[in-house]
Amino acid sequence: AQSVTQLGSHVSVSEGALVLLRCNYSSSVPPYLFWYVQYPNQGLQLLLKYTSAATLVKGINGFEAEFKKSETSFHLTKPSAHMSDAAEYFCAVSDPGNTPLVFGKGTRLSVIA
Amino acid sequence: EPEVTQTPSHQVTQMGQEVILRCVPISNHLYFYWYRQILGQKVEFLVSFYNNEISEKSEIFDDQFSVERPDGSNFTLKIRSTKLEDSAMYFCASSEPKVLYGYTFGSGTRLTVV
Numbered sequence: 531a532q533s534v535t536q537l538g539s540h541v542s543v544s545e546g547a548l549v550l551l552r553c554n555y556s557s558s559v560p561p562y563l564f565w566y567v568q569y570p571n572q573g574l575q576l577l578l579k580y581t582s583a584a585t586l587v588k589g590i591n592g593f594e595a596e597f598k599k600s601e602t603s604f605h606l607t608k609p610s611a612h613m614s615d616a617a618e619y620f621c622a623v624s625d626p627g628n629t630p631l632v633f634g635k636g637t638r639l640s641v642i643a
Numbered sequence: 644e645p646e647v648t649q650t651p652s653h654q655v656t657q658m659g660q661e662v663i664l665r666c667v668p669i670s671n672h673l674y675f676y677w678y679r680q681i682l683g684q685k686v687e688f689l690v691s692f693y694n695n696e697i698s699e700k701s702e703i704f705d706d707q708f709s710v711e712r713p714d715g716s717n718f719t720l721k722i723r724s725t726k727l728e729d730s731a732m733y734f735c736a737s738s739e740p741k742v743l744y745g746y747t748f749g750s751g752t753r754l755t756v757v
Contacts, residue, residue, distance in 0.1 A: 566748075
C-alpha cells in the first residue's frame, strides 16, 4: 500500500528565501505523485504532478518538484518565497492502477516579512 | 476553468441527525470521491464511485455512510446518524478516467456536529 511522509508539520521561511518542503513516498510500483495547496478556508488546489515523464516538474506559482526514485522523494521547492505562499501543502501518491490518492499529513508554510 | 461545486459550505447538525452533503462534479469526469479532513489532521479517503457504484471505500466509510448519484449531475454523501467525531471538512473530488490527470477538489463542506 502506498504511503506518504511529509517531514516537518510547520516550516517558516523569510520572504525571498528558498522554500523546501519534503515528501517521501512508499509504493510497490512506480507511483504518480502530486502536490496540492490549501489556502485558509479553501479547498485543495493542484500545484503540480509527476506521472513518469520528466523527473523535474514545474507547477503553478513558481513551484517545482523533482522525482528521485533512488531516494523515494518528491520534494517541493520554490527559489524565492512570497507572502502569498503561506498555506498548507499536501503531498499525495497514487499508483497507476487508479487507486485513490493517499495524502501526507501536510506542511504548514509560514512566510515572514 | 471547470469547478467542483459543494453545498452547503457549512452545516451544523445535532448528534444523531442525518445529513446530506452535496457535490456537483465536473461534467465530463467519470470518477467521484469523498475525502474528509478532521481539524488539524490529514486528508483521509472515504470512498470512490464509478459507473454508478462504489469502486473502493476506506475503513472510515462504515454503514453510517452512503453515496449516491441521484441524477446526471449531483453526487451526494449521506451520514445516517451523525456523531461528534464526524465533525470535519468534507471534500468532494472528481477526475477523468486516468488518475494521472489528478483530482479536482471542491471547496469543501464544514460539518459541525453538536
